[in-house]
Every structure is written in C-alpha cells, then in structure tokens.
Amino acid sequence: MSTTTMRYREAIRSAIDEEMVRDKNVFLMGEEVGHYQGAYKVSEGLLEKFGENRVIDTPIAECGFAGIGIGAAMTGLRPVIEFMTWNFSAVAFDQILNNAAKMRQMSGGQFNVPIVFRGPNASARQVGSQHSHAMEHFYAHIPGLKVVAPATPADAKGLLKTAIRDNNPVIFLESETLYTFKGEVPDEPDYTVPFGKGRVAREGKDCTIISWSRLLQVSLQAAETLAADGIDVEVIDLRSLRPLDEDLLIASIEKTHRAVVAYEGWPYGGVGAEIVDRLQRLAFDELDAPVLRVCNLDVPMPYNAALEQQVIPQANRIIDAVRQVSYRQ
Amino acid sequence: MTTVSSYQEPEAQGAERRPDDVMADDVIRVMAPDGTVIDDIGIDDETAVALYQAMLRTRIVDDRAVTLQRQGRIGFHIGSLGEEASIIGSAFALRDQDWIFPCYREFGAALLRGLSMQTYMDNLYGNANDIVKGRQMPDHWCDREHRIASVSSPIGTQITNAVGFAWAAALKNDPLAVLVYFGDGATSSNEFHNGLNFAGVNATPTVFLCRNNGWAISVPTDKQTASESFAAKGVAYGVPAVRVDGNDVFAVLKVTRDALTRASAGEGPTLIEAITYRLSGHSTSDDPTRYRPEGEAEAWEQRDPLLRMRRYLAERVNWGDAEQASAEQAIHHEVKAAIEVSENTPKPALETLFEGVYAEMPWHLREQQAELLAGTRAPGHGE
Numbered sequence: 189m190s191t192t193t194m195r196y197r198e199a200i201r202s203a204i205d206e207e208m209v210r211d212k213n214v215f216l217m218g219e220e221v222g223h224y225q226g227a228y229k230v231s232e233g234l235l236e237k238f239g240e241n242r243v244i245d246t247p248i249a250e251c252g253f254a255g256i257g258i259g260a261a262m263t264g265l266r267p268v269i270e271f272m273t274w275n276f277s278a279v280a281f282d283q284i285l286n287n288a289a290k291m292r293q294m295s296g297g298q299f300n301v302p303i304v305f306r307g308p309n310a311s312a313r314q315v316g317s318q319h320s321h322a323m324e325h326f327y328a329h330i331p332g333l334k335v336v337a338p339a340t341p342a343d344a345k346g347l348l349k350t351a352i353r354d355n356n357p358v359i360f361l362e363s364e365t366l367y368t369f370k371g372e373v374p375d376e377p378d379y380t381v382p383f384g385k386g387r388v389a390r391e392g393k394d395c396t397i398i399s400w401s402r403l404l405q406v407s408l409q410a411a412e413t414l415a416a417d418g419i420d421v422e423v424i425d426l427r428s429l430r431p432l433d434e435d436l437l438i439a440s441i442e443k444t445h446r447a448v449v450a451y452e453g454w455p456y457g458g459v460g461a462e463i464v465d466r467l468q469r470l471a472f473d474e475l476d477a478p479v480l481r482v483c484n485l486d487v488p489m490p491y492n493a494a495l496e497q498q499v500i501p502q503a504n505r506i507i508d509a510v511r512q513v514s515y516r517q
Numbered sequence: 518m519t520t521v522s523s524y525q526e527p528e529a530q531g532a533e534r535r536p537d538d539v540m541a542d543d544v545i546r547v548m549a550p551d552g553t554v555i556d557d558i559g560i561d562d563e564t565a566v567a568l569y570q571a572m573l574r575t576r577i578v579d580d581r582a583v584t585l586q587r588q589g590r591i592g593f594h595i596g597s598l599g600e601e602a603s604i605i606g607s608a609f610a611l612r613d614q615d616w617i618f619p620c621y622r623e624f625g626a627a628l629l630r631g632l633s634m635q636t637y638m639d640n641l642y643g644n645a646n647d648i649v650k651g652r653q654m655p656d657h658w659c660d661r662e663h664r665i666a667s668v669s670s671p672i673g674t675q676i677t678n679a680v681g682f683a684w685a686a687a688l689k690n691d692p693l694a695v696l697v698y699f700g701d702g703a704t705s706s707n708e709f710h711n712g713l714n715f716a717g718v719n720a721t722p723t724v725f726l727c728r729n730n731g732w733a734i735s736v737p738t739d740k741q742t743a744s745e746s747f748a749a750k751g752v753a754y755g756v757p758a759v760r761v762d763g764n765d766v767f768a769v770l771k772v773t774r775d776a777l778t779r780a781s782a783g784e785g786p787t788l789i790e791a792i793t794y795r796l797s798g799h800s801t802s803d804d805p806t807r808y809r810p811e812g813e814a815e816a817w818e819q820r821d822p823l824l825r826m827r828r829y830l831a832e833r834v835n836w837g838d839a840e841q842a843s844a845e846q847a848i849h850h851e852v853k854a855a856i857e858v859s860e861n862t863p864k865p866a867l868e869t870l871f872e873g874v875y876a877e878m879p880w881h882l883r884e885q886q887a888e889l890l891a892g893t894r895a896p897g898h899g900e
Contacts, residue, residue, distance in 0.1 A: 241688055246715070247711070247714050247715060247718065249707070249710075249711045249714070251677070251707045251708065251711055252677055252707070252708070252710075252711025252712070252714065252715055253677075253711075253715070254677075255674060255676070255677025255678050255680075255681060255708055255711065255712070256677050256678075256680055256681035256684065256711075256712075256715055257681060258677075258678050258681060259618075259677065259678035259679060259680060259681025259682035259683075259684070259685065260681040260682065260684065260685035261681075262666065262678065262681075262682055263682055263685040263686055263689070263691075265685045265688075265689075279707070282671055282674060283674060283677070286669070286670075286671050286674060287669065287674060287678060291667060292873045292874075292875075292876065293652060293872075293873040293874050294649060294652055294653055294657070294659065294667055295649060295659040295661070295667045296647070296648055296649040296650040296652065296659065296873065297650075297872065297873045298648075298659050298660075298661040298667075299659070299661065299666070299667065300876060331874050331875075332874055332875065334875075354876075355876035355877075356875050356876050384879075431879055431880075431881070
C-alpha cells in the first residue's frame with residue numbers, strides 16, 4: 189500500500205475533502221472554517237474547493253450551530269461540525285446530550301442523526317483553565333455517542349472517514365499539539381479505520397501502558413526510557429474510547445500482567461476509571477499488581493508553564509507508575 | 518361548554534404596552550371575540566367548521582387526558598387549554614410538504630395533520646404500540662410520516678433544530694418550510710437567540726411561532742422580558758415579526774399563511790407572537806392557583822377561542838346546541854374507543870429497551886439484553 193507523509197492536520201483535512209467529494213451530503217460548519225481557513229488551518233482550501241454552501245462560517249454560538257447541524261442531519265445531510273476547541277462544546281452540551289445522542293432512541297427509530305463533532309481537545313500549552321479540558325470523559329459517558337481520539341495522522345484520517353460514514357453521532361477528538369505531528373498515511377481513497385479497534389503501538393512483555401491521543405506519544409517516549417532500564421513495555425493506542433476494544437486490553441494483560449493508564453483529564457471517574465474497572469473485572473486473575481492511572485492533578489489547569497507541566501502527565505510520571513506496578517522502584 | 522351572551526372587550530393598556538396586552542393596536546385580529554368578522558379573509562364555511570371541530574377535538578382530548586392522569590391511568594399530560602386557536606390556526610395553514618417542530622403542547626396540530634387518535638392515546642399510555650416505544654413521557658411523541666419532529670423537553674432546543682432542518686432543505690432545493698412552536702418562556706433561551714440569528718443571516722424558510730400564553734410555569738411575562746412584546750425581539754435579528762390575537766383562529770391562520778408565502782418566496786423567516794392564555798396549569802404536575810392572580814383566568818375565559826368560533830358559526834351556519842352536542846358526542850366516542858384499546862395493549866417488550874440507542878446494536882447492549890431477558894426482572898411501577 190502506497191503512503192504519503194502528512195501532518196496530523198493535513199490528514200484530517202484530506203479525510204474531510206475526500207468524503208465531501210465522495211458524498212455531496214457531507215458539509216463542514218463551524219466558526220472560522222471558511223474565509224479564515226480554520227482557526228488551526230485544518231480546513232485550509234476547502235471553501236475555495238467546495239463553496240459557501242458546503243463550508244459554512246457560523247455566528248459564534250456553539251449551542252446554535254450544534255443544534256442547526258442536528259436539524260440538518262435530520263434531513264439526511266451529514267454535517268461535520270467543527271468546534272474551535274472542544275472546550276467550547278460545553279455550551280452545546282445539551283444539544284449533544286439531549287438531541288444528537290438520543291434522537292433515534294427518543295423518536296422510536298424515526299430519525300437518524302449522522303453527524304460528526306470534531307476539533308482539538310485537552311491541553312494545548314499554556315491556554316489556562318478554560319481552554320485545556322479533556323472532554324472525552326464527559327462524552328464517553330453517554331449512550332448513543334461514539335467517541336474516538338486518534339494519536340497519529342493515519343488514524344486521524346482513517347477514523348474521520350469512518351466517522352463521517354457512520355449513521356450515529358460521533359465525537360472526534362483531535363489535539364492542537366498533534367496538528368504538526370508527521371506520519372505515513374495510506375493513499376487508498378477508501379482507507380478507513382474501524383471503530384472499537386485499538387492497536388499495539390509498541391510490543392512488550394513486562395507491563396502495558398494504555399493511552400490515546402497526545403499521551404500516546406508521551407507513553408512511547410516513556411517506554412523508550414524504560415527499555416533502556418530493562419523494562420520491556422507494551423503500549424496500546426486505544427484510538428476508540430466508545431466502543432472500547434476490551435479484547436485487545438485483555439490480551440495484553442494476559443501477556444504482561446501489569447497495566448498503567450495514561451491520559452489527560454481529572455482523576456475522578458472518566459475513561460481511565462472505566463478501563464481500570466474492566467481490567468479488574470475481566471482479568472482479575474491475570475493481574476500481578478493494582479492498575480494505576482497517570483492523569484491530570486485534580487485542579488483546574490494553571491497558565492504558568494512550570495505549573496502546567498506538573499498538572500499534565502509527563503513521561504517521568506508514567507515511568508514512575510510503570511516501575512511501581514513492576515515493583516522496581 | 519358554556520355560552521357567553523355578552524362580551525366586554527378589555528381596555529388597551531396604551532402607553533404602558535406589555536406582552537400580554539392583546540388589545541394593543543399592533544395586534545392583528547380578523548374576528549372579534551363576539552364572533553363578528555372585522556376583516557374578511559375569505560374562509561369558506563366548510564373550512565370554518567373544520568377549524569372549529571379540530572379545536573373542539575383538541576379541547577375534549579385535553580380534558581380527557583387530564584382526567585386520565587388524575588385517575589392515575591396515565592402518568593402525565595401537558596395540554597393546550599385556551600391555546601387551541603394558536604395551534605390549530607397555524608398548523609392548518611401548512612402545506613403538505615411543510616414540517617412542524619413542536620414544543621410540547623401541540624398534540625392538536627399532530628391530530629390535525631393525521632396522527633391517529635389511537636396512536637396519540639398509545640403515546641399517553643407508553644404501551645407497546647406507542648410511536649416512540651414507551652421511551653418518552655406522555656405528549657412527547659414524534660411523527661415522521663406526518664412531517665412532525667420529536668417533542669423536546671429542554672426549553673427551546675427544537676428552535677435551532679428547526680432552523681437547521683429548514684436551512685438544509687433550502688440547500689437541497691426542497692421547497693418546504695418549517696413551523697416551529699415555543700412558548701414565551703423559550704424566548705429567553707439560547708436557542709431562541711441562536712435560531713433567529715442564524716435564520717435571519719441565512720434567510721431560512723422558518724416560521725417561528727411563539728405562543729405567548731402569559732406564563733412560563735409560574736413566571737409571568739413581565740419577569741420574562743423587559744421588551745414591550747416578544748415580537749419586538751425579531752427586530753434585533755432582522756426577522757420580520759407580527760403580533761396576532763392568538764385566540765382568533767382566522768387571524769393565526771392568516772399570519773401563518775403570509776409567513777409561509779414569504780418563506781416559499783425565498784424571503785426568509787418570520788416571527789409570529791400569538792397572544793393567548795394558558796387556562797390550565799403548566800402541566801398536570803402544576804397548580805396555577807398558587808401563583809395566578811385572582812380573576813385573570815376568568816377574564817381570559819371570556820376570550821375563549823372556541824366560544825368565539827361558536828358565536829361565528831352560530832351566525833354563519835346556524836351552529837346550535839344540536840350540532841354542538843353531536844360533534845362532542847362523536848369525539849367522545851372516538852376518544853373512549855382509543856382509551857379502551859390503549860389500556861388493553863401490553864407494555865413494550867423488554868428487548869426493545871436496547872433498540873435504537875445506536876444505528877446498529879453494539880455487542881455490549883446485546884450482552885445486556887441477553888442478561889436482562891435471562892435474569893430476575895425488576896417489578897415495574899404498579900406491578
């Protein structure tokens with residue numbers, strides 16, 4: 189399979205572009221997506237290619253264009269709604285929770301809402317307490333939604349194409365700090381990545397690190413350091429948070445018998461706690477140590493760079509946790 | 518039904534114009550409360566009778582549903598007592614291809630458009646034949662066949678959905694308009710602002726119908742807005758707005774028709790403020806005597822939209838006690854038969870709980886389904 193080297197943002201753009209060419213029902217809507225070419229330049233060139241009826245600059249109101257997108261999806265269109273960042277989706281939460289996620293169920297199956305909500309999520313270097321939220325923990329709680337968080341350009345493209353073709357509302361979480369990250373992306377126009385399938389990003393036998401999105405890259409760095417120290421770590425990239433690839437997690441635990449979950453977000457509840465619950469419930473006899481979570485400290489994100497770095501999980505905290513579950517301090 | 522022989526119009530509030538001032542000079546009226554026509558808009562007698570019968574049907578169903586709730590036979594009802602002209606007049610104006618995005622008081626519009634009495638009653642009972650499969654509270658139906666979207670509980674959220682639907686239809690050159698209903702309280706919601714703003718900017722074929730019924734549960738209009746009317750809010754969004762006597766079914770029909778003409782000519786949205794009055798509580802869970810000023814409801818009973826039409830029909834087609842009794846009897850019979858069937862219809866099958874959460878049933882729901890069907894079952898309410 190031939191590939192092209194792409195940045196993460198180019199991979200997302202190319203998924204939107206190809207799907208808009210393939211299906212005239214697909215359109216992009218959000219703040220600054222058109223004339224400004226996207227706040228993070230994800231949608232660069234799309235307005236020129238597809239015109240104002242398919243690349244729509246909206247008034248500044250997430251609650252408004254989320255609701256408008258849902259209405260458009262009820263007619264059979266397939267909206268891709270860009271949140272400038274997922275932080276701003278909080279004002280659209282009611283529309284996502286009460287209408288996007290439930291419309292099919294509430295209507296007794298009379299309406300589908302095939303819609304993708306996408307944008308950068310979690311920390312983005314010194315953007316403070318109101319711009320650094322990891323929103324997957326809120327959205328993954330909701331039945332009716334699918335939630336994905338790619339860590340590589342190839343997965344960004346493949347998962348977004350799957351999201352746009354899916355008949356359910358999909359929460360697609362990007363990362364501002366990954367937008368310039370480069371990787372090989374398959375050229376095949378029908379290249380997609382299925383939901384509910386994680387991947388082994390690094391094979392190992394001593395301990396499993398489970399991660400997604402930007403923290404996957406941090407976990408891989410941690411694994412390199414640990415390898416030099418004689419601890420052979422397996423790193424799993426979940427890619428899809430709902431549905432969750434239980435089988436992959438269990439298979440890895442059966443091999444390593446130890447696990448650390450590394451992600452952005454607060455410690456109380458959330459996706460990390462969900463994973464720990466599944467591991468203890470489904471693989472209790474396989475575990476040789478308690479499963480640990482490495483996540484944000486339980487405080488709103490500080491602006492100051494030195495403080496921020498303490499709040500977000502760094503490689504050293506992941507390394508410490510792996511040593512702890514491996515009983516090798 | 519009581520007949521009121523003489524009717525005294527209230528005074529306009531003049532300089533102190535407020536949203537509840539139905540006598541203000543900018544309020545469009547076609548028929549005076551005594552049934553005399555001020556402005557002939559060419560409605561033939563057959564149509565007038567049909568409008569009245571639809572309103573009467575709505576009233577009788579409403580009344581019966583409240584009784585069913587009081588008797589503990591259904592869990593909840595939210596109705597439209599006193600607001601029938603606003604609902605029937607506007608829904609009657611729609612063309613076949615047009616859509617309704619309801620609030621939660623518009624079951625009369627659904628029945629008018631073809632939702633069967635049986636299907637409506639099955640929704641009140643949440644039984645196996647409920648069109649939304651026992652998943653929503655009573656009166657939260659959805660009827661795609663008759664081009665009616667899902668009833669939404671959170672206030673105002675249907676407004677942006679309606680605008681999105683209308684906007685998308687226009688993009689696809691689908692020649693339809695969308696009528697979206699909401700109350701005066703919803704004009705304070707995010708979605709009212711966002712919906713009107715987007716509709717104004719993009720000239721979407723949307724008709725916004727605000728049923729100004731005086732109360733948002735216990736909050737009167739003067740605690741909802743400092744504007745002199747709810748229609749005034751259209752100005753800020755560049756959306757033409759009209760005020761209409763919401764208890765004048767002809768006037769509501771006329772202004773909705775005008776709005777649809779504008780929408781289909783590509784001239785964009787219209788905001789209609791229909792001034793009416795909620796003669797009942799907010800829902801069966803509410804007791805309005807705890808907050809409503811004494812005498813207020815009684816004054817509005819004088820302006821009852823059904824009485825107004827009955828006076829008109831008496832004059833035009835000799836509608837008398839015999840016609841009234843026969844019309845009422847036919848509806849009572851229809852309602853009674855539907856109740857009987859609904860009460861004898863079983864609850865939705867357990868396995869349906871898991872359907873429709875996703876377009877395809879995921880493995881974890883298949884597992885939960887199998888577990889539920891195999892395991893000990895929790896007793897339902899009243900079992």
